[in-house]
Amino acid sequence: MQTEQTLHKGKPILQVKNLQKYYPVRTSLGKTKAYIKAVEDMSFDIYEGETFGLVGESGCGKSTAGRTLLKLVEPTNGEVIYRDEDIFKLKKSSLKHVRKELQMIFQDPHTSLDPRKKVGYSIEESLAIHKIGSKQKRKSLALDILKKVGFNEEHYYRYPHEFSGGQRQRIGIARSLVLQPKLIICDEPVSALDVSIQAQIVNLLKSLQKELNLSYVFISHDLSVVRHIADKVGVMYLGNLVEQASTEELFSDPLHPYTKSLISAVPLLNPESKREKIAIQGEIPSPLNPPSGCVFHTRCPFAFERCKTEVPKNNHIHNKRTVKCHLYDE
Template identity: 55%
Template sequence: MSRPATADVTPQPAAEPLLRATDIRQHFPVRRGFFKPNAYVKAVNGVSFDLMEGETFGLVGESGCGKSTLGRTLLRLIEPTDGACFYRNENIFEKTQAEFGKYRRELQMVFQDPYSSLNPKMRVGSILEEAMTIHGIGTRKERTDRVIDLLETVGLSSEHYFRFPHEFSGGQRQRINLARALSLTPKVVVCDETVSALDVSIQAQVLNLMKRIRKEFDLSYLFISHDLGVVKYISDRIGVMYLGNLVEVATSKELFEAPKHPYTQALISALPKTNPKIDKQRIKLSGEVPSPLNPPSGCCFHTRCPHATDICRKVVPTSRTISGTHKAACHLYEDNV
């Protein structure tokens, strides 16, 4: 009798991340004289994460935690202090400005303020064509045709081509910013508080537009926001930042159903109750956020953590896998604690 065929159980290699940030640091010097700096503001202090192709990775935290600085550093709008950023396995931090130029087409950003991020003296058509002109893409007619297509893609029309930014509402201006980011056919778009300046109803429209665009243009988003509800709605995975450090990373579902880090638990407990029948206990944090100019020793959160012990005050916790892709940098989950 012939032996039945067995299924192929050869393990498949894990997909490589499209963008990998490794130990990113952004320290700004504080000078009190004309010579060497006396101290450094540690805005980003050793952040590592992966962004997979087609994924939306949300980055959330309190104002001043360094999330926007991290986004700008990844795109080299601010030169990094240390660390590496691999895009398609190429460390873009090692490239010269001339070499990095070819990557700028694939790495774009949508800024927070829909008003100041558009040149008030330029018509919308010229704003959207500018980047294509700089990179030598297409003829003048081809660029104009593409701009009209992009305007229609983001919910505007060809008649908006000749208008100035002041003739648009905040939501429309953010749609223009999205169209500008798409003009160079990017693969990664960093969205820095993209909807925070918009009304709630307009936020929903722009978020739904972004989700549709992601599928249509095969994009990956790094979505930065302080709003947990917004991040939950749009993100596949979420990273939580505190005082320049990434303290927890998990899928959106895992993070909201079973947060592990005490800081994440406090953030989620502050969300409004969606079910009045469920008794939800609010976790109140004591004290103020320490200054990034003089961060605490050990765990950066120990000064406000209700579970802090001696080891938290002395030793910096490493990011530890809790389950699957769920990671937390907390001594509570270390075997020796």
């Protein structure tokens, strides 16, 4: 991981401001009766060469946030500023141009590849869509990218079913790299893989980041993986970004009760080491009917009366560290 001084040099490559994504719930007659608040008022910055980890329980809105950043799903509100342009306000032609620099690695490497097409075609497809190079040039670029992720020319002619899960994810990485992007959204890229393969993919992403000066949004529910790859971490709960800090700060001194409970559940390598366990009770509330006040108060061991009625503000602790919790109100 890079130093704070290196990471925060210059302007952010991506600024997310008050991002919201609501899904309408309609009656049988098509009338909207409620909204599922999948992402609520999310803000963070990513600098060039930096990895921003996004963690939380399944169903908290991580993947929805990642897809909304690239406008793969339409946002409800907010801004995503990439190189001084709001992605959400771009017309179709301008958005297509920007998407060359903003790519995505999907969670399931099996379903994200067309089983009827050879690997070479899948990698070259985006080059053809953007009208980059001749047919021979596109093949040359695809072969170069395959070599970067550990393959050789014979793999160019194979079909996805001829590869293991880890190999298919390498192909997914190659496909995201072929347009020479600046930022990649990694949506749970190792969750479907064995632990030993996870380490290989994470190390590959880190080496590619260093070689190509890439920025990542790394989405995962596995804090151990995020700790290994991320420079900063945002913790999500029920659509809300409840805490944001550098990786070192977050793991050494978590502030939000939800973050504390997540980190206390991470197994320690040394069996003799002890860590205070902070248990949270009950199930995650429905996003269709979230709790009033602080969304975490129904499961929080430190909740008090104010938490039940008042939404906590985003408290700035120092520098880029923030936490949404009444325990830290000034």
